[in-house]
Amino acid sequence: MNSNVMGPPDDRGRFGDFGGRFVPEALMPACLELEGAFLDAWSDPAFVEEYRLVLHQFAGRPTPITPLPRLSERLGLQLYAKREDLAHTGSHKINNVIGQTLLTVRMGKSRVIAETGAGQHGVATATAAARMGLSCTVFMGEVDTERQELNVFRMELLGAKVVSVTSGSRTLKDAVNEALREWVTCVNDTHYCIGSVMGPHPFPWMVREFQSIIGSEASQQLDELGVGAPDAVVACVGGGSNAAGVFAGFANLDTRLIGVEAAGGAAVRSGSPGVLHGMRSLLLQDEFGQIEEAHSISAGLDYPGIGPEHAYLAAAGRAEYYAVGDDEVIGALSLLSVTEGIIPALETAHAVAWIAREAGGLLPKGSTVLLNLSGRGDKDAAQVRAILRGEA
Amino acid sequence: MNSNVMGPPDDRGRFGDFGGRFVPEALMPACLELEGAFLDAWSDPAFVEEYRLVLHQFAGRPTPITPLPRLSERLGLQLYAKREDLAHTGSHKINNVIGQTLLTVRMGKSRVIAETGAGQHGVATATAAARMGLSCTVFMGEVDTERQELNVFRMELLGAKVVSVTSGSRTLKDAVNEALREWVTCVNDTHYCIGSVMGPHPFPWMVREFQSIIGSEASQQLDELGVGAPDAVVACVGGGSNAAGVFAGFANLDTRLIGVEAAGGAAVRSGSPGVLHGMRSLLLQDEFGQIEEAHSISAGLDYPGIGPEHAYLAAAGRAEYYAVGDDEVIGALSLLSVTEGIIPALETAHAVAWIAREAGGLLPKGSTVLLNLSGRGDKDAAQVRAILRGEA
């Protein structure tokens, strides 16, 4: 293995051919400032210490590794789960927002903005903003504010303002556009707290760094459990932040890194190179280069792109990416629930579905597999119920 | 302070005048068997070790202590929260069910039954049962199955059967009755996994022991933080399990123990001694000894009784109990959300409301206070929203 597969990007923010900084000139100074601020903070032991302390005291880190004995037996594998569902607000999203809000304070800014799809990243951002005393505005497509009313309410409870985005397809990608448009008007006092390993440099790298605590904890915990390096690490991929975070702990080991995309949002499997939201990456686009909407049962995977580092890892052959269809996901969610007493998020259920499908196939029997359990399924209960009852 | 305030009950299962075992003869052997099995298990280091391991690896313990700097400043107190909301399934309920399901397996039984009000204990029991490979039936009042449909669905996803109870007031207390009735028919292979520090001996004691991990972790964590023994520990009280669990860590110290009841279910403040559900305790009852329904904004505090040990602690003057009205609760829930980025459960919000009300009053300015943050508010979002919009 290459000794530093998931190192920093080059000085133009590129991972191989991907990444970069495709933003309006108005945002260039903010991106450059952010890059400097992050570099400075991330090499400042006091900042790193504070980031870790907040994650520990406030967000409940380290999250445990849970052996999954009954599912393991069912599938003929040795399965372990990294329990990001137990982190505050119910997913890995909190790791990133705590890093970014601490950085916001350090940069002397008083406000954050964020995009959100189903609301997970929005709730996490509103949470961290409340904790740090920052004001917060979240952009959310109108389609999503309507189908995720409760998450809108949660953000408001946490003191955030939620802006319903009526442009374009009125979903996540338009919320990103709108957040970027807003950012142009307020870069001086506002940080754009992006929700995944995407966007212009330094975001993909910075978010990966903030999420890499998942992987570094997990590899140490597996060592302590006597498991050592697993044969494979499997994570679902929307923008790719939970995957990047867990992969980072295993990239320099002899472990297969497996990202599972939603079939209807499979930027690696079905996309092609392009530029969107400040980055060059793999995107779902039509024959003319217009960006296509992603369609997945899970709102968190409903993004037509993927973080540039994943595009690079795929091109470099270091990580493998597969797609799982909506039809496989509900069964996988039930399977984990009933065998292990953990209801995963629909996003996470994609990773479970792939493991269940490939046990004995792409995952040889007896393999040791770490599932990154990126989030809890409470948020999805109503939707899953409607699907199972044939109402959706 | 007495050197062992929260010791075991006497050999009739009494805490002072309270407790005991008021059950049909048919259940006496099961209660005696359970008492023996628990005594044996709890003094077996291997069992205790397994209980702790499952809580660690599966449920995410230890839960952190979170300093609450912004709320502290607002109230003129030194506030800390013990984060049971971060435990798997979102509240302290998991501590108890893991203990009881492990004991079920140890007793060679293959099934658990449980009562539930809003569904928290039901979901926790279904979760632990799935994890241990036990079958599970949950009794839930028809009124509750209707207003908490999603929790019914969660339990079913976890493989549990949910029985809608149509007797009596069709709420929690009737669910307990029905669970007891069912238990009579199946004591041989079934354990009744009761949800709080209530019921016949040994349940109140056993559940307190399983929950006391909250208090023992918390007192050690506060020591490590250099805080030491707080001036007060504050917990909400339904049946009283989260309160008993946290109190246990501080009962032998110079710390005030404060239980906060819902005004409409305030067994200590408004109840009188009586016998229900196998225990002698304080109960809400009419002038003829008929049990009254409790009425609270929060389903988890909607119980007309209280665990017998609390009745004892109140009588002995070791713990103080206060009541908070529905009208104070929503404001408290918002307050914690917006100042600290933690949306508490409505139950927990009672404890927050009391602290906010009594800061500078019953809680002198500058006091060090540990709030037991018994659960997360996600489950309550729809209800709180309806209330704030004047729809409920």
Next chain:
Amino acid sequence: MKSLEVHLRALRDSGRKALVPYLVAGSTPDWIRHVEAAVLGGADAVEIGVPFSDPMMDGVVIQEASQRALERGTTLESVCEELESLDGEIPLIAMTYYNLFLHYGLERAAGRLRQAGLSGAIVPDLPLEESDEWRAACDANDVATIYLVAPSTPTPRAREIVTRTQGFAYATARMAVTGAASDDGEGPRVAATLRAAGDVPVYVGVGITTPEQAKRAASYSDGVIVGSALVKLVLNGATTSEVERFVGSFRAAID
């Protein structure tokens, strides 16, 4: 020895199988007439259920009757008052949950029962270990304390209950709350254990739904208790003569 026990022993020694119908006091306006009808139908004693909000040991039928009685404003006091109007010859036995007595005051409750003509009491949520105070109150008022024995009760414990129970030992025929059943359940075994353990009369109850069942139960015990089957009849609006006929059919079967 309590007068109830003296009476019931004499009954047994006379060779007559005891028939004890159960009615929920207050479940209908004319419940007192039903008590009379049961006596006319051939009851040797009547078990009077005093309604409690949380009847943990009862199935749906008695739950429903209890709830109706409570909605009609029935209380321990009202039940006792109405029973005083009854000019009965045969024993009445109270059956209710402990909280009602506790709340009324144990001494006072036992006295009130006796005054109303109730000479025994069955308290299903009061096992041996918890019953000292209540028994003391009953002892002072000539109210017999009747204990239940379940199929799950181990033999040594069953023996102890037999030595403590007054009037009769209540052998519950199955691991279940009150309600209809079609077989004998574990009645034969429980009754045999109790009979072997002492000299007190042994009655079988819980699930005795038909005269045929009662007949079989009477063959291995000293009497039968007929609860839910009768209460169901009442809930369905039975007239007093229907109650009398129903009880009479059990009488005929066990004689």
Next chain:
Amino acid sequence: MKSLEVHLRALRDSGRKALVPYLVAGSTPDWIRHVEAAVLGGADAVEIGVPFSDPMMDGVVIQEASQRALERGTTLESVCEELESLDGEIPLIAMTYYNLFLHYGLERAAGRLRQAGLSGAIVPDLPLEESDEWRAACDANDVATIYLVAPSTPTPRAREIVTRTQGFAYATARMAVTGAASDDGEGPRVAATLRAAGDVPVYVGVGITTPEQAKRAASYSDGVIVGSALVKLVLNGATTSEVERFVGSFRAAID
């Protein structure tokens, strides 16, 4: 030097302020007629927006126009084809997002633009650092690469942009996406910085909504770009003569 720049420098040196209206290609069926009308109204160049699904730098008006254009099936290719039919004398400048060129192929795209009569391109999501490849493709096809400068751009960086931009330097008057505004914003400061930094013409855009604003902007720059205000007129169903009149009013104001 690109032909566009030669042309625009000559214009400036003639003492005429440049007027550059912006239209979204394909947003209405007769958009080509609007381009002609803009020229008749006195435009010195026309900025042709090629619609993109995610116009990150544009406000609601241009978003709406882009969406209508996309719904009408507009593509980079269709835009170029339609423009070929235009028998224009004055320069056309493409404005769109990078992905459309990238997807078409950079070399091919630049060639296609030139062939269609577009002699310059503004790509708002392609800052200096990312534009080498695109500029190389443009260089090979005599398409000018026009860069924007924002109020947030530090002076040294603005200087560098001035040395790199071709045709003109686009001074954005405010920290905002395209859309209406009523004041001059930071236009004067940005334009002054750019003029001090080099010799290339400096045009002001973003938020120029009225002839009065345009007049002021022209007083401290070499030209003005009128975008959302015109696009809004078109969205509201303007006729070609209305477009001509509207552009004419700006012409009159800045002359």
